[in-house]
Amino acid sequence: MFRILEAQAPAKQNATATIDTLCGRLQSATLLEDRRAAILGLRSFAKQWPASVASGGLRNLIRCLSKDLEDVDTTKNTLETLLMLFNPDESSPEASDDIALWLADEFTQRQENITVLLDLLESYDFYSRLYSLQLISAISTARPERTQECVGTSPVGVSRLVAILDDKREAVRSEGLLLLVSLTRSSSELQKVVAYENAFDRVFGIIDAEGSLTNGGIPVQDCLSLLANLLRLNISNQNLFRESGWMKKLTSLLSDVLKAHGSSDGVPQWARPQQDKNVWGLLATIRLFLIRGSIGTQANQRSCWQNGLLVQVLEIAFHSVMDLNIRAEALVTAADLIRGNAQLQEAFAQLDVPSPNPQPPATQVNGHTNPTVSPRDNVISALLEVALATSSLQTFDVRLACCECIKAYMQGHTPIRLFFLRRAIEGHTSEETEPDNILTILIQNSVSHSGDPYRLWIAAVLLFHLLHEDFEAKSTAMQVTEGDAEDGEEVVTCIQALAGNLISAEQNMEDERVSIAYLTILCSWLYEDHDAVNDFLSEGSIIQSMVQFVTQSNQSRTLASGLCAILLGIVYEFSTKDSPVSRDTIHQILTTRLGRERYIDQITRLREHPVIRNFEVLPQDLTSSPSGGLPEVYFDKTFVEFIKDNFSRMVRAIDRAPGLEVPVVANGIQKGISRELVDSLKAQVDDRNQSIQKLESDVLTLERKLGQEQADHRKAQDSAATELTRIRNVNEALQRHHEEDLQKTRKESRDVQQDLKHQHEMEIRQLRDELQKLKADGEASLDRLRHRDDAEIKDLKSIIARLRVELEKSSREHVQDLQTAHEDYTTKSSDLERRLQRAEDRYVDADSRASRLQEEVESKEAARRMVQTELDDLLMVLGDLEDKRSKDKKRLRALGEPTSDGEDDAEEGTGEEDEEEAKEAVEPDP
Secondary structure, eight states: OHHHHHHHSOOOOOHHHHHHHHHHHHHHOOSHHHHHHHHHHHHHHHTTOHHHHHHHHHHHHHHHHHHTTTOHHHHHHHHHHHHHHHSOOTTOTTOOHHHHHHHHHHHHTSHHHHHHHHHHTTSOOHHHHHHHHHHHHHHHHHSHHHHHHHHHHSTTHHHHHHHGGGOSOHHHHHHHHHHHHHHTSSOHHHHHHHHTTTHHHHHHHHHHHTTHHHHOOHHHHHHHHHHHHHHTTOHHHHHHHHHTTTHHHHHHHHHHHHHHHHSSSOOOGGGHHHHHHHHHHHHHHHHGGGOTTOTTHHHHHHHHHHTTHHHHHHHHHTOTTSOHHHHHHHHHHHHHHHTTOHHHHHHHTTOEEEOSSOOOOOOEETTEEOOOOOOEEEHHHHHHHHHTSOOOGGGHHHHHHHHHHHHHHHTTOHHHHHHHHHHHHHHHHSSSOOTTOHHHHHHHOOHHHHOOHHHHHHHHHHHHHHHTTOHHHHHHHTTOEESOGGGTOOOEEHHHHHHHHHHHHHHTTOOHHHHHHHHHHHHHHHTTOHHHHHHHHTSTHHHHHHHHHHHTOOGGGHHHHHHHHHHHHHHHHTOOTTSSSOHHHHHHIIIIIIOHHHHHHHHHHHHHSHHHHTTTTSOOSGGGOOTTSOOSOOOOHHHHHHHHHTHHHHHHHTTSOTTOOOOOEETTEEOOOOHHHHHHHHHHHHHHHHHHHHHHHHHHHHHHHHHHHHHHHHHHHHHHHHHHHHHHHHHHHHHTTOHHHHHHHHHHHHHHHHHHHHHHHHHHHHHHHHHHHHHHHHHHHHHHHHHHHHHHHHHHHHHHHHHHHHHHHHHHHHHHHHHHHHHHHHHHHHHHHHHHHHHHHHHHHHHHHHHHHHHHHHHHHHHHHHHHHHHHHHHHHHHHHHHHHHHHHHHHHHHTOOOOHHHHHHHHHHHHHHHHHHHHHHSOOO
16 A cells, blocks of 8 residues: 555655756745745755755855845845855765855856846845855955956945945944955055055054054954055055055054053063064054165155154064064165265164163162163164174074165165175274174184174175175275285285185085175176286185085085086186186186086086075075974075176186187276287287387497497507608708609608598598488388378278168168058058957947847746746646545445446546646747
């Protein structure tokens, strides 16, 4: 009997069929109670069957929001159902991330769907506001850009969202805060609209109501997140914030934190973590005003200074009670507040801050406490003291932030850098020992005693920034020497001392950071500075030691060996023929002892090392340290940029010929020329000097010969005079006896005298002619050389003029070609625009036709569902009639009345035929 009843019972409905029935009732219901009942039914299935509920009832649920807006209960149930669809059970067979995307697409494809949710915010009902905000947040999480567009397009959407911040109920207000944070994260337009809806005033109002930064909880943190979103890279909102006077409010918030710590009760220990998060968030918000290169940074820096914000930030940075991370963030913020602003950099050095090493508390005298004033130091001295102090690893971030603050103080201000460098030189050369002097730390190299490589590393970074691309600072630093020559000590320059410490660190296998520190300074100092390179090469063994370090390096010191290779390349690149170690010698050492392949391999491995390659994404703070080890911080950002910018030049340096020197321009003056040009000019000068010397030698020889001839002539004259006197005497002796002999002798004497005189005159005339001829030949040679040089200069000028004419001609032709190409481009662009316009018109027509077809399909689908529902009802009635008829037959048989089996079969067949006809009538035409 029971089996017969079970066989004749109607089939049980599954979840999918029930959901379809409920969706149909929700669509066709005309009464509010019927829709509410259908929504409640769908809500019970939403967690386990989200895809089925969404596919059949999502649009009807959205439609009910606008239709039943005034009914609070129906609206609440509808919103709960929609939220369940966005957050189904993990165990649901239909759970998928794609469901949230599909739901968000359905909401955002039509503006009115988002507008309905925004309209619900007008209601003061708790659940209507809360669920609407949560639903918009879920949609924004799935489709952020489209949600931002829909909210921004709504006329009053942003106003209603911002007005939620005035709601006194914390749950609603917090949900509104989170939604605004999500919407304003990437949309600059929404950021502007929200800011001009008086959002700053409301945000600070919430912060004050929650207990400011000291006692405020998560809502204060959310407020700071919203404030950061509104100000990040948005010049308009930053101007509004600054001009509205809210900078003073930031100063007040930081001042309240300091007052809370200075009070007798202090800040409770349980409130410290949240307070640190709030202070960190505010400091990060301040840094959003100070983006490097932004057009509003200078105005923001001045406003922060005028409102005393820099002073409060420094007080927090040097407040010993504050958390180390907060102090580090405050120092970085202070660095951003003065970076690149000359006036603020100069004023910054005049500030005083709490001493990093305060005196111990006052002792009691006669039962009374002797109060002492909290000591204060100059900010630069305090920064150097903290940065260069030997301390535990926990203070590493603070030390690094102090270094960053000092770099910002010097950046872009040459007089400050020179003053800082001269002050360091004076402190180093003075008799008084200064423990925080960067030159003393670097030259004395006390790492082995302190065990802290970062003290020397930070000093090296500061000296690197003092010397980098500053030729005047390099020249000033080269005056530093060690040793007294008067006492018989060897005088060592600063560069030689640093190089010696580098060699010692490598030989003793000290921490790699020590070698990197010295190499950082030397690479920057020697780059494009011939004098520094010559100073470095004055100690010839340094090159040999550097080559040995590179060739014998191991895998654990890849960074140091790569920098040594770069330093060798810099030394060779900027050495000269007149360097203590010539370019030829250096090139021979690099190519033979080191080898071109090894040189390039070392530099390439350094460039591809993760510390250099991924420097921008790797953490440069204490979080990078392995368990129990030093932080993985090896380089300064500016030095990494220096390595990357000059990588290709250093690789090619070894291939440059030794005879070609690299010209260097320092302060607008070229400090080097091509060695080939110098040698050719020297050769020409030497040739001309030799020609002149030869001519002068010939002239001197002729003058000597002339002098000798004149001496011989005078000697001959003297001999002739003596002979004449003797003859006269003889003549006088013979005159008395032989008058005729006397006359004859006189005549012979006159003849001999005339002959000698004529002979000497001829010789003198001949020597003078030869001398004039030699002088004329020398002058002709000089004239020919001058004429040849003038002709060469004239030819060069004519070539230059011809090249200028050709250049002007080619420029005119190039301009004409560009004009022709521009006209062709304009013509093609107009054609493409007309074709694009026609394509867009066709797309609009096709889209409208598709919309009309979609509406027709939806109407036919709705009609089919209604007919299907009526058919299901008829089938249920027919089943009831069959059951009743079967029962009546059984009773008749029990009473003994005859029944016809054929009639029963006929009736059953008729019933089946009627059922099939009904189904065929309901089924739509294909």
